[in-house]
Amino acid sequence: MCARPLSERYLVWHTLLSMNGWMSRVIRDGYSLQFASPPPPFDGLLETVMSSQAGAEALMTELSELLEKKAISRVPPGQECEGYYSRYFLVPKKTGGMRPILDLSLFNKSIMRRPFHMLTIKHVLECVRPGDWFASIDLKDAYFHVPVVPRHRKFLRFSFYGVQFQYNRLPFGYSLAPRTFSKCVETALELLRRRGIRVLFYLDDLLVLASSEHSAALHTVELASHLTLLGFAINWRKSSPVPTQSIMYLGVYLDSSSMRARLSPARWEALASLLSRVTPGQTVTALSVMRLLGMMSAGYVVVPLGLLHMRKLQRRFTRLRLNPIQLCPPPFSRI
Secondary structure, three states: OOOOOHHHHHHHHHHHOOOOHHHHHHHHHOEOOOEOOOOOOOOOOOEEOOOOHHHHHHHHHHHHHHHHOOOEEEOOOOOOOOOOEOEEEEEEOOOOOEEEEEEOOOHHHHEOOOOOOOOOHHHHHHHOOOOOEEEEEEEOOHHHHOEEOHHHHHHOEEEEOOEEEEEOEOOOOOOOHHHHHHHHHHHHHHHHHHOOOEEEEEOOEEEEEEOOHHHHHHHHHHHHHHHHHHOOOEOOOOOEEEEEOEEEEOOEEEEOOOOEEEEOHHHHHHHHHHHHHOOOOOOOEHHHHHHHHHHHHHHHHHOOOHHHHHHHHHHHHHHHOOOOOOEOOHHHHOO
16 A cells, blocks of 8 residues: 555544644645745756666666655656756665665755754653553655645656656655654644553654553554554554564664663664774774764663763764765774
C-alpha cells in the first residue's frame, strides 16, 4: 500500500483533532514551501548525469517507484523552462547498492530556518518505567503523505535523460521536511495522548509504552487504527506490534525488566569502523572526525562516562577550525 495524501482524510482530521490554522491548511490544501527570500529564479534545465551504468539504473528504478507512488510527475508540456532544477546523486545503502537522493542543498538556502525539537535517546530513557511493555509502529513513505501545493511544485524539479519531472509530495532533502512531517504526527497523536496512551515518535518510527502486556497490545491496536483512519500508511514489515519488554528503538536496545539500555550491534559496528580510522600516526579527514563525534554524541547517554570519552577529541578538533573536507594535519592524528 502506497502512502496517500493526508488531504484525502481532511474531514476526519477536522472532526477528530484540534488543529491550528497552519496545520489545517497543510492537511486540506497541501504544504506551501516556506521561502525566506523570493524563490530562486529559473537558471536552466540542470541535467542529472550518472557516472556509471549502475548509477543510471538505480536512478531509473527509483523514478519508476516514485511515479507509481505519485510522488513525482512529468512536468506539463510547455512549462519546462520555469521553476528550479536540482540534481540527483547517489549514496550507499546500508544493505548494499546505491540510493538516489535529490540534492536540494542550494535550494534550501532560500528556505526559512525553523528549528524544532526532535526526540532524543535521552528523552526516551526518561520515559521508560520499570517493567514497561513496548511495541513499535513504522509509517511507510513518511514524507509522501504530505502533498506540495501545485504552485510550488515547479521549484522541486529535476531532469534525467532529457525528461523533466517535479515532486508532488514533500521530498527527502528539503530542509523543513522533518519539521513539517513531525508536526503532522504530533497533531495526530494528541487525541491518543489525552486518553492516557503513552507514545513517542521520531519521524516515522513510533514507540508505544504501557505498564502491562494487555495495555500495550490494546494501545498498539488503537494507535494503528487511529493512524490508518487519518490516512497514514503503516509498514508492518518494519513494525513490531507484539508487546515485549525489550526492543530496539532508534539504534538503542531497551530492556525495561533490567532498566538497562545499550547501543545496537549495528551502531557499535559503525562506531568501531570510525574509531579504526582515528588511530595514532594515521591521517584522517575532518569529516571522519565530525562523524565520529556525532555518533559519540548520539550514543553517550547509554555509554558510561560517554561525554567524558569524547571531550578531549572534541576540544582538539574545535581548536583546529578545519574545513570538513580538509585532511587533518599529522599533529591531530596523534590523539
